Amino acid sequence: xxxxxxxxxxxxxxxxxxxxxxxxxxxxxxxxxxxxxxxxxxxxxxxxxxxxxxxxxxxxxxxxxxxxxxxxxxxxxxxxxxxxxxxxxxxxxxxxxxxxxxxxxxxxxxxxxxxxxxxxxxxxxxxxxxxxxxxxxxxxxxxxxxxxxxxxxxxxxxxxxxxxxxxxxxxxxxxxxxxxxxxxxxxxxxxxxxxxxxxxxxxxxxxxxxxxxxxxxxxxxxxxxxxxxxxxxxxxxxxxxxxxxxxxxxxxxxxxxxxxxxxxxxxxxxxxxxxxxxxxxxxxxxxxxxxxxxxxxxxxxxxxxxxxxxxxxxxxxxxxxxxxxxxxxxxxxxxxxxxxxxxxxxxxxxxxxxxxxxxxxxxxxxxxxxxxxxxxxxxxxxxxxxxxxxxxxxxxxxxxxxxxxxxxxxxxxxxxxxxxxxxxxxxxxxxxxxxxxxxxxxxxxxxxxxxxxxxxxxxxxxxxxxxxxxxxxxxxxxxxxxxxxxxxxxxxxxxxxxxxxxxxxxxxxx
Amino acid sequence: xxxxxxxxxxxxxxxxxxxxxxxxxxxxxxxxxxxxxxxxxxxxxxxxxxxxxxxxxxxxxxxxxxxxxxxxxxxxxxxxxxxxxxxxxxxxxxxxxxxxxxxxxxxxxxxxxxxxxxxxxxxxxxxxxxxxxxxxxxxxxxxxxxxxxxxxxxxxxxxxxxxxxxxxxxxxxxxxxxxxxxxxxxxxxxxxxxxxxxxxxxxxxxxxxxxxxxxxxxxxxxxxxxxxxxxxxxxxxxxxxxxxxxxxxxxxxxxxxxxxxxxxxxxxxxxxxxxxxxxxxxxxxxxxxxxxxxxxxxxxxxxxxxxxxxxxxxxxxxxxxxxxxxxxxx
Numbered sequence: 001x002x003x004x005x006x007x008x009x010x011x012x013x014x015x016x017x018x019x020x021x022x023x024x025x026x027x028x029x030x031x032x033x034x035x036x037x038x039x040x041x042x043x044x045x046x047x048x049x050x051x052x053x054x055x056x057x058x059x060x061x062x063x064x065x066x067x068x069x070x071x072x073x074x075x076x077x078x079x080x081x082x083x084x085x086x087x088x089x090x091x092x093x094x095x096x097x098x099x100x101x102x103x104x105x106x107x108x109x110x111x112x113x114x115x116x117x118x119x120x121x122x123x124x125x126x127x128x129x130x131x132x133x134x135x136x137x138x139x140x141x142x143x144x145x146x147x148x149x150x151x152x153x154x155x156x157x158x159x160x161x162x163x164x165x166x167x168x169x170x171x172x173x174x175x176x177x178x179x180x181x182x183x184x185x186x187x188x189x190x191x192x193x194x195x196x197x198x199x200x201x202x203x204x205x206x207x208x209x210x211x212x213x214x215x216x217x218x219x220x221x222x223x224x225x226x227x228x229x230x231x232x233x234x235x236x237x238x239x240x241x242x243x244x245x246x247x248x249x250x251x252x253x254x255x256x257x258x259x260x261x262x263x264x265x266x267x268x269x270x271x272x273x274x275x276x277x278x279x280x281x282x283x284x285x286x287x288x289x290x291x292x293x294x295x296x297x298x299x300x301x302x303x304x305x306x307x308x309x310x311x312x313x314x315x316x317x318x319x320x321x322x323x324x325x326x327x328x329x330x331x332x333x334x335x336x337x338x339x340x341x342x343x344x345x346x347x348x349x350x351x352x353x354x355x356x357x358x359x360x361x362x363x364x365x366x367x368x369x370x371x372x373x374x375x376x377x378x379x380x381x382x383x384x385x386x387x388x389x390x391x392x393x394x395x396x397x398x399x400x401x402x403x404x405x406x407x408x409x410x411x412x413x414x415x416x417x418x419x420x421x422x423x424x425x426x427x428x429x430x431x432x433x434x435x436x437x438x439x440x441x442x443x444x445x446x447x448x449x450x451x452x453x454x455x456x457x458x459x460x461x462x463x464x465x466x467x468x469x470x471x472x473x474x475x476x477x478x479x480x481x482x483x484x485x486x487x488x489x490x491x492x493x494x495x496x497x498x499x500x501x502x503x504x505x506x507x508x509x510x
Numbered sequence: 511x512x513x514x515x516x517x518x519x520x521x522x523x524x525x526x527x528x529x530x531x532x533x534x535x536x537x538x539x540x541x542x543x544x545x546x547x548x549x550x551x552x553x554x555x556x557x558x559x560x561x562x563x564x565x566x567x568x569x570x571x572x573x574x575x576x577x578x579x580x581x582x583x584x585x586x587x588x589x590x591x592x593x594x595x596x597x598x599x600x601x602x603x604x605x606x607x608x609x610x611x612x613x614x615x616x617x618x619x620x621x622x623x624x625x626x627x628x629x630x631x632x633x634x635x636x637x638x639x640x641x642x643x644x645x646x647x648x649x650x651x652x653x654x655x656x657x658x659x660x661x662x663x664x665x666x667x668x669x670x671x672x673x674x675x676x677x678x679x680x681x682x683x684x685x686x687x688x689x690x691x692x693x694x695x696x697x698x699x700x701x702x703x704x705x706x707x708x709x710x711x712x713x714x715x716x717x718x719x720x721x722x723x724x725x726x727x728x729x730x731x732x733x734x735x736x737x738x739x740x741x742x743x744x745x746x747x748x749x750x751x752x753x754x755x756x757x758x759x760x761x762x763x764x765x766x767x768x769x770x771x772x773x774x775x776x777x778x779x780x781x782x783x784x785x786x787x788x789x790x791x792x793x794x795x796x797x798x799x800x801x802x803x804x805x806x807x808x809x810x811x812x813x814x815x816x817x818x819x820x821x822x823x824x825x826x827x828x829x830x831x832x833x834x835x836x837x838x839x840x
Contacts, residue, residue: 041564043565044563044564044565044569044591045564047564047565047570048570048573048574051574051799138713138716138717139717140717141713141714141717141718141719142703142714142719143719182595182629184704184706185702185704187628187629187683187686188629189629189630194630196594196595196598196599196602196631196632197594197595197599199594199595199596199598199599199629200593200594200595200596200599272709272713273706326716326732326735326737327712327731327732327735328709328712328713328716328732329709330709332563332565335565335707335709336564336565339565339566339570339807342731342806342807342808343570343803343806343807344806345806347731347734347735348731349731349732349734349735349737350735350736350737351734351735413592413593413594413599414592414603453704453705453706456704457703457704457705457714457719460677460701460702460703460704461677461703461719461720
């Protein structure tokens with residue numbers, strides 16, 4: 001063990017390897033911060049460049065991109081209300097209001113600290129507990145995953161805020177978006193209208209860029225901007241606002257949220273296919289529900305930013321746990337990383353440690369170093385990035401639109417993705433105007449395909465016999481929780497309807 | 511080209527110009543122009559459209575060979591990933607490109623041979639010149655280590671004794687067809703459980719939810735680790751990288767299936783151009799880089815070009831036609 005550590009340290013603590021790690025984090029951070037650019041694509045494109053690097057350096061570099069991307073996505077979410085990636089959508093809830101209140105620097109610092117903390121906690125979990133945790137996770141089959149997803153979907157109602165039914169409508173619209181595509185059971189195309197581009201379903205990233213980024217540009221154009229740079233700037237952090245800077249007491253304030261976020265992020269990250277968007281969404285909802293002042297959320301609560309960002313970043317190392325321990329990737333980006341492992345002669349799985357212990361230690365050290373690099377890059381980067389809110393919007397907005405188009409082209413299969421992005425930009429614009437929650441919309445379409453797959457798998461495996469649940473206690477727990485949450489949120493929703501101005505018709509016998 | 515003629519014609523009299531142009535048109539019509547064009551080819555960068563997202567087996571092997579290929583052809587090679595519909599989107603796109611050899615398709619051969627048979631496709635076998643086969647996936651069926659059987663016969667015996675259907679993780683039309691065929695031959699039912707990707711198969715097997723799964727290579731590491739048992743290779747002959755595993759031939763089946771990594775050009779690409787690409791591909795596939803990639807990613811990177819490639823594609827098509835006919839459209 002000790003000798004591994006010294007070999008590993010010798011391999012990692014060289015100027016070139018440290019340079020690669022910082023470079024990786026930096027690339028990820030920039031790609032994450034730019035709306036439309038996606039960290040998974042960045043990793044895929046970077047893999048060929050790592051062929052010639054030593055294994056530990058190559059993998060730390062690639063994992064660094066992933067870590068940087070998860071943290072960077074918060075920057076544009078906070079400053080511009082444009083999440084750099086779908087997983088940062090919840091960060092806009094409280095991050096952007098903080099910017100409007102002149103607390104941009106504070107929000108960025110909280111997001112960064114939460115990201116690093118979540119990242120570090122999940123990395124330590126990976127190092128210490130990879131084997132037992134992964135063994136447990138792999139035992140969770142489609143039936144457990146389906147019940148977790150059903151439980152998660154009920155949370156859509158929890159973030160509804162003031163307009164319960166509108167949030168529900170948006171969430172269900174999101175779910176419906178996952179309907180087109182090849183039917184997974186019969187293999188026949190479904191609602192594709194004969195368009196080959198729809199055979200794999202609607203390219204979600206193109207939709208995300210449209211609804212999250214482009215729609216916000218349209219709203220900002222609409223909000224009284226007429227090409228006049230004298231339009232009142234959002235108060236920046238230089239105005240001496242009492243609560244604008246990050247102070248020591250803030251650490252104590254956000255710590256519970258960070259711990260909760262890291263826990264949720266780690267758990268969701270380990271499970272295959274659930275992903276960072278769900279993690280940040282669940283963490284945010286949990287922290288809000290357990291807060292003494294839930295009404296402050298959505299109006300610039302630092303805890304909201306901390307919860308969502310720590311969960312987002314915790315999924316990155318956590319998703320590597322099944323890869324390291326049993327060699328099963330749970331997402332596209334971890335599948336790419338597993339490919340990179342194999343390129344360098346490392347076979348992920350139980351033998352990884354026995355066969356190449358020194359390299360694994362080196363990768364662990366590299367990952368910890370990447371966490372440190374993230375702090376460094378983040379502190380430096382947010383100074384530069386926070387200047388963007390002082391850029392004239394007539395310069396800034398076209399650049400973002402350009403990035404949106406490039407991103408949609410890359411992620412959505414060519415011009416088809418761009419058209420789709422434009423359409424959903426307008427859909428998102430009207431959703432924002434009419435106060436339909438686009439967060440529940442995003443969560444709906446992120447969860448849709450996964451929920452459909454696991455639910456249908458469960459039905460086939462169990463021969464549609466509910467008795468199978470007796471053998472799956474974890475699934476039962478989540479289904480009961482789902483029922484409780486439906487009950488609770490339905491009552492809350494009904495109450496919110498009573499407070500709202502009474503609708504013209506009281507339903508009657510329709 | 512066109513600009514060249516135009517500038518030339520400007521210096522000539524009108525009549526002479528029209529003669530030159532008519533002559534050129536005649537020459538082109540007679541097919542004399544084509545070899546001239548082929549002799550100069552390539553004069554600009556060549557795009558290889560990879561039919562899957564970046565990072566997959568097909569993508570990695572293509573990216574590994576672009577350096578050598580570009581060097582041999584004297585032009586840069588651009589790689590473009592156009593994922594979707596299991597390769598269908600890219601195939602449709604490339605089939606519509608001009609047949610000049612500047613746009614090539616790198617895909618999994620089943621998207622050309624099998625997909626048009628089982629789903630509505632805007633292309634078919636004839637839409638492409640089959641330039642070369644650059645490698646093959648090591649497809650096999652495998653099961654979890656906790657299952658009581660370790661062969662196909664054992665699996666059949668188990669499900670017959672328990673009077674139930676075989677449940678198999680299915681990610682593609684190809685594994686579904688083969689298992690349905692086997693089940694029919696051996697007199698049992700087969701129920702496909704849809705999964706997404708090779709990792710979905712591995713996960714379903716390891717959690718013990720399915721009896722059998724199919725993958726192109728992700729089975730190898732977990733079998734080595736003892737978390738799964740390989741049952742049989744899906745290919746007719748034994749796999750090059752796993753020669754101890756029984757194959758479809760050993761089990762007495764008249765065929766097997768192999769997914770190849772193949773390179774195609776739009777139909778009508780001049781044969782000289784196709785030959786030129788193929789000739790440059792051979793050393794590229796045999797380069798150290800590609801061979802290392804194959805070894806690490808558990809793919810057999812063996813080059814087959816020209817008639818050999820066309821023959822493999824034709825045989826593959828015949829196998830799938832028989833399979834689809836036997837099993838019936840699902």
